[in-house]
Amino acid sequence: MQIKNFKIDQSLKELTEHRTVVLPMACYETTINQNIHGYIPLHWHEEIQLVLIVKGEAVFQINEDSITVREGQGLFINSGCLHMAEEKDRSGCVYICLNVSPHFVLSQELYTTFVYPYIQATNLPYVQLESKEPWGENILAAILNIHQLLQRKPPFYEISITVQLTLIWQNLIMNGFQPEYDATEMQKSHRIKQMLQWIHTHYTEKIRLDDIAKAGQLSRSECCRYFNRILKTTPLSYVTEYRIQKSLVLLQQADSNVTEVAYRVGFNSTSYFIDKFRKSMRITPLAYKKSKTEARP
Incomplete structure (x- = not known):
């Protein structure tokens, strides 16, 4: 699903509904220069976002920071963070975008301890994902797996997706990202x-x-x-x-x-x-x- 006309409300909250028929999430390929603006405008949403660049490179602005992300690299963008993206050097950037409700990442019993503190953290607006780091490679591979599962829809693919999401979250929080609140x-x-x-x-x-x-x-x-x-x-x-x-x-x-x-x-x-x-x-x-x-x- 390519969102070409990015819809946001007056507070910049994205209006796109990030879910499939049964899952509170969405995964699609985005070609930046096909957007009506020529770039992905500034917005925010309550879902966490995971990005995997499959072609070219892009510059993401997340809150106050500007980050260049190249082919094969990715990003985790936290819930509620203002962000935008534009392709770099007319590279025809295409990326897989995975938006997930924080409540779907882990079971409700684990959410309070292992998800909520991280999405509320003020020191964790984003995390760069590098394939040269084993934990980064695990997350990038899981993003691609989820994208393929949603396209092919094999038997019990919904369960397979939850396994991949658990893997993503475990790799994130086990690698030194201690939440702080300011x-x-x-x-x-x-x-x-x-x-x-x-x-x-x-x-x-x-x-x-x-x-x-x-x-x-x-x-x-x-x-x-x-x-x-x-x-x-x-x-x-x-x-x-x-x-x-x-x-x-x-x-x-x-x-x-x-x-x-x-x-x-x-x-x-x-x-x-x-x-x-x-x-x-x-x-x-x-x-x-x-x-x-x-x-x-």
């Missing part, structure tokens, strides 16, 4: 999500820096530090980029025009929209619209 870090995560949710609710309106800072209960300067540290941009630059990304779907509608779209996503000047769109997408809005409408069968 209330300040939890508060930072909560505040950035509050500010992003406010932007995503009000992006069609006039937005001031004071408004964004107020949503996160921060001063203007501290608000800017949050965005610079976590998102590597300024609050108002993020607003502009978010508006441009929202315009992509509208521009693909046959009856839309550039001026209408500009005002619908919060720009108060068509020329300013065109300028910012060109700098971001390296194409004009009209050229983008024509390329997408002409590509349809």
Whole structure:
């Protein structure tokens, strides 16, 4: 299953339902450049995520960190962590993505002791998975096994998947990942999500820096530090980029025009929209619209 139009709510929580008919999980191949945005936009979800790069390489941003992951390598991304991904050097990156409800990792009797402390840990937003480490190789092989089991669906494949998940989790927690809890870090995560949710609710309106800072209960300067540290941009630059990304779907509608779209996503000047769109997408809005409408069968 290739998710080409990544759906997230106003708080950046992904809306895709991560489950098969009977299992609270999903496993699919993702080709990054086939996404409508050209990359996987910033989002979060309650499921844990495991990634195995099968072609090319990608740069993942997870909370404040940027990590390059190459073919044959992988990642564990913890529950609730903000993350995004883009391919590196036009490598045509493809990766297997496995999203699993934390409650499905182990039995309920073991969940409280061996899962919950780790998904709540503030020192464990992600773990890089390397095939040169035996425990990393075990996890990467298990991700591939689960992907194949879900494709082939042999008899009792659901039980085989639970065995593979137990193997993944055992290898993770047995290799030095001691959970720590920092209330300040939890508060930072909560505040950035509050500010992003406010932007995503009000992006069609006039937005001031004071408004964004107020949503996160921060001063203007501290608000800017949050965005610079976590998102590597300024609050108002993020607003502009978010508006441009929202315009992509509208521009693909046959009856839309550039001026209408500009005002619908919060720009108060068509020329300013065109300028910012060109700098971001390296194409004009009209050229983008024509390329997408002409590509349809």
